[in-house]
Amino acid sequence: MDFAFSEEQEQLRGFTREFLADRYDDVRLARLADSETGVDAEVWPKLAEMGWLDAELTFLDQAVLLEETGYRPLAAPYFSTTVLAAPALDDEAAKQVADGRLTATLAWAEPGMRQGLLHPAGTSVSDGRLTGQKVLVPDGAAVDLFVVTAADGLYAVNASDAVVTPHGGLDGTRRLASVRFEGAPARPLATGEAAAALLGRIRDRAYAAVALEAVGVAQRALDLLVAYAKERKQFGKPIGVYQAVSHKASDVYVRLQEARSLAYWAAWCVAEDDPMARQACLAAKAHAGEAAVFACESAIQGHGGIGFTWEHVLHRYYKRAQWLAAFDGPARDQRAEVAAFLLD
Amino acid sequence: MDFRDTPEEAAFRAELRSWLQENAPERAVEAGRGDFDALRAWGGRLYDAGYVGITWPEEYGGRGLSPTYQAIYLEEASRADAPNHPGVIGLNMAGPTIIAWGTGEQKQRYLKPLLSGEEIWCQGFSEPGSGSDLAAGRTSAVLDGDHWVVNGQKVWSSYAHKADWCILVVRTDPDVPKHAGLSYLIVDMHAPGVTVRPLHQITGDPEFNEIFFDDVRVPRESILGQPGDGWKVAMTTLLHERGTLGFALSAELERMVNHLVDLVREEGPDGRRPADDPLIRDAVAREWIEMQSLRFTNYRALTTLLETGIPGPEGSGVKLAWSEANQRLTSLAQSVFGLHAQVTGEDAPWNGFWQYWQLRSRGNTIEAGTSEILRNIIAERVLGLPKGR
Numbered sequence: 158m159d160f161a162f163s164e165e166q167e168q169l170r171g172f173t174r175e176f177l178a179d180r181y182d183d184v185r186l187a188r189l190a191d192s193e194t195g196v197d198a199e200v201w202p203k204l205a206e207m208g209w210l211d212a213e214l215t216f217l218d219q220a221v222l223l224e225e226t227g228y229r230p231l232a233a234p235y236f237s238t239t240v241l242a243a244p245a246l247d248d249e250a251a252k253q254v255a256d257g258r259l260t261a262t263l264a265w266a267e268p269g270m271r272q273g274l275l276h277p278a279g280t281s282v283s284d285g286r287l288t289g290q291k292v293l294v295p296d297g298a299a300v301d302l303f304v305v306t307a308a309d310g311l312y313a314v315n316a317s318d319a320v321v322t323p324h325g326g327l328d329g330t331r332r333l334a335s336v337r338f339e340g341a342p343a344r345p346l347a348t349g350e351a352a353a354a355l356l357g358r359i360r361d362r363a364y365a366a367v368a369l370e371a372v373g374v375a376q377r378a379l380d381l382l383v384a385y386a387k388e389r390k391q392f393g394k395p396i397g398v399y400q401a402v403s404h405k406a407s408d409v410y411v412r413l414q415e416a417r418s419l420a421y422w423a424a425w426c427v428a429e430d431d432p433m434a435r436q437a438c439l440a441a442k443a444h445a446g447e448a449a450v451f452a453c454e455s456a457i458q459g460h461g462g463i464g465f466t467w468e469h470v471l472h473r474y475y476k477r478a479q480w481l482a483a484f485d486g487p488a489r490d491q492r493a494e495v496a497a498f499l500l501d
Numbered sequence: 502m503d504f505r506d507t508p509e510e511a512a513f514r515a516e517l518r519s520w521l522q523e524n525a526p527e528r529a530v531e532a533g534r535g536d537f538d539a540l541r542a543w544g545g546r547l548y549d550a551g552y553v554g555i556t557w558p559e560e561y562g563g564r565g566l567s568p569t570y571q572a573i574y575l576e577e578a579s580r581a582d583a584p585n586h587p588g589v590i591g592l593n594m595a596g597p598t599i600i601a602w603g604t605g606e607q608k609q610r611y612l613k614p615l616l617s618g619e620e621i622w623c624q625g626f627s628e629p630g631s632g633s634d635l636a637a638g639r640t641s642a643v644l645d646g647d648h649w650v651v652n653g654q655k656v657w658s659s660y661a662h663k664a665d666w667c668i669l670v671v672r673t674d675p676d677v678p679k680h681a682g683l684s685y686l687i688v689d690m691h692a693p694g695v696t697v698r699p700l701h702q703i704t705g706d707p708e709f710n711e712i713f714f715d716d717v718r719v720p721r722e723s724i725l726g727q728p729g730d731g732w733k734v735a736m737t738t739l740l741h742e743r744g745t746l747g748f749a750l751s752a753e754l755e756r757m758v759n760h761l762v763d764l765v766r767e768e769g770p771d772g773r774r775p776a777d778d779p780l781i782r783d784a785v786a787r788e789w790i791e792m793q794s795l796r797f798t799n800y801r802a803l804t805t806l807l808e809t810g811i812p813g814p815e816g817s818g819v820k821l822a823w824s825e826a827n828q829r830l831t832s833l834a835q836s837v838f839g840l841h842a843q844v845t846g847e848d849a850p851w852n853g854f855w856q857y858w859q860l861r862s863r864g865n866t867i868e869a870g871t872s873e874i875l876r877n878i879i880a881e882r883v884l885g886l887p888k889g890r
Contacts, residue, residue, distance in 0.1 A: 158510065158569050159503045160797070160804040217502055383884050398889040400873070403880035410879055411818030414801075415794035418815070422797045425502050440790040489783055492790070496782035499762050499789055 170221045177229035183470040189232040190329025190473055196299045197232040205257025212255050220424035223366050227373020232330040234296035237262035240366040242304045244359050245311050245346045261302040264291035264336050274360040274485050278306040287312055287343035297334025298323035310348030314341045328476040361438040365427045368420035368441035371481045374474050375413045375452035382406050382456040402459055409452045416445035436498055443491035446482030453478045517577050525583035540587040544618025554616040561612040568803055572748045579752035590660055591615040591622035595668045598738045602725040623664035625655035633874045636679045642671040648718040661697045661710035664690045670735050673728045683731030687723045704860045747816045750823040751795040757830055758792050764834055775837040784833050791826045795819050814883045821875045824865035831859035
């Protein structure tokens with residue numbers, strides 16, 4: 158039994174945290190989130206250079222990167238490309254991703270239908286041409302390629318062959334788009350049962366990734382809350398001496414540790430293809446998503462008026478936390494699946 | 502990172518599992534109501550089989566194994582629904598403190614009968630006027646020749662009515678600031694002048710007690726550390742109470758979640774199956790997730806302990822979170838019975854199991870450090886927030 162990251166992984170964490178803190182201080186993050194695209198166009202080649210896009214990374218290596226990109230949000234389609242799309246890509250496309258020449262995302266939700274990754278899709282393919290309407294596509298306006306769920310499998314479609322309508326988003330650095338395909342040339346990636354199994358693996362992985370990011374978000378919110386509680390004085394004392402404030406921070410700490418434990422368990426299960434992977438990922442996503450929202454709401458409250466302003470960075474994290482908690486359905490959806498394992 | 506057992510751990514687990522299957526008696530509702538002599542005998546069988554003091558040094562009757570094996574024991578005992586060893590105060594508080602502070606003679610004298618359950622220990626820390634504020638205690642000990650003469654009163658002392666020995670914090674020097682005047686004695690509960698009066702908890706059971714000390718004579722050498730070391734020694738006790746109990750708590754919660762799952766899958770007294778109610782399904786899933794989160798938080802703290810020798814800060818919230826989870830879980834269970842939950846005696850649903858545990862759970866946020874004190878500790882020692890006092 159060993160529940161620690163390796164020394165190499167801890168080094169990777171150190172480099173990553175430093176890189177992200179340098180590049181995305183709170184001011185730059187705000188500027189990017191409020192920019193036209195919400196994307197830092199120059200960062201992608203650097204990610205390739207640093208090896209973040211290597212196919213050889215284990216999911217535990219990637220877990221480190223994901224947690225850190227929650228702590229300092231990365232304004233690039235990293236989650237979409239490496240978590241949502243990469244597992245479905247063929248060798249040629251995977252190589253292009255690793256070289257930094259291709260970004261991608263997954264398009265699954267459709268209007269008027271249930272949004273879940275494992276819910277059936279109405280999009281259809283005939284004669285190698287794909288037709289359908291997808292919504293809520295993460296980073297949909299920022300990628301080169303779509304992995305599209307259709308009734309009979311998963312297909313790759315070039316973004317240039319689709320009609321993309323970007324949306325503004327609460328989370329400015331991870332926006333959503335609607336994507337319409339009108340007889341777009343489509344390359345099959347997986348069909349039938351293989352496609353269903355692949356989609357299941359992608360969902361597990363995505364839940365683990367969301368949980369890891371959420372842990373990073375919650376950690377930053379807690380760090381901001383603690384720092385403020387030490388420095389801000391009222392009635393002649395730092396507000397951190399008042400238990401109404403300090404106990405709030407303690408509660409965030411406890412929830413965060415729980416979320417982190419579940420997120421690492423889920424990451425390990427994904428990396429090892431463990432039989433408990435499904436339950437672990439459901440548990441981690443449900444718990445960590447809510448923990449991140451709780452951490453941000455506690456931090457906003459702890460900051461008083463300043464925490465409620467547009468200028469303060471907290472709302473950026475709060476909106477990312479809300480994005481993560483809502484991903485593929487709220488926590489109660491994941492708990493309903495956990496309950497089915499336990500009770501049916 | 503690897504959650505799998507090593508071959509040695511797997512072998513230990515397999516052997517333990519089959520041993521428990523053959524040997525574990527049925528678990529009484531709880532210790533206070535069960536047959537204590539039977540529990541004591543169970544403690545002896547556990548000890549003879551090598552499952553008590555798993556992490557303790559071999560020279561004191563332990564097995565000298567890493568804490569991982571203790572974690573495995575707790576998980577498997579919980580899954581087998583086996584009763585706990587009756588000597589919890591001795592095993593978790595007195596024993597580790599004696600190992601850390603005791604003389605060679607004290608270790609020889611006390612540790613083995615503690616492990617085997619032959620001798621039961623209780624703890625005399627809280628007083629009527631000082632609960633969370635341990636250093637304000639007033640029970641005194643004055644040297645008279647070769648003896649300390651102890652006078653005062655302790656309270657909330659679990660197992661005192663069964664105990665042979667008490668770890669007792671006393672004031673030996675009233676003239677120095679409050680932390681500096683304390684000492685830590687080992688007191689014979691059968692000595693003249695010791696009176697135990699049971700206190701009934703809201704469950705109706707006398708699980709804890711008041712202890713009165715009237716001119717109780719305690720041999721001068723029955724002290725841990727030097728006179729004046731009492732605060733430091735007591736911190737060792739509390740560190741162990743809060744540091745190594747995590748696995749016991751998550752294992753206990755796992756046992757309760759399993760019972761909860763059984764409960765909601767049965768037809769309730771009104772003919773409905775609680776597991777068909779989406780709100781109950783959501784709540785059960787939530788507690789299962791909470792239980793897993795505590796289990797893996799313990800694993801993380803354990804990994805830190807194995808690497809550094811000190812339990813990680815990760816674990817400091819486990820007791821806090823466990824106590825609240827246990828309160829939610831047991832209340833949820835009682836709620837499925839509706840007003841039937843009130844009926845006691847032979848007609849009580851589940852033989853009163855959930856009644857007892859729901860009421861008992863209210864003590865969980867008070868005993869072994871109130872939740873308020875635990876939140877203070879996390880805020881000050883883990884997060885580095887300024888002290889409020």
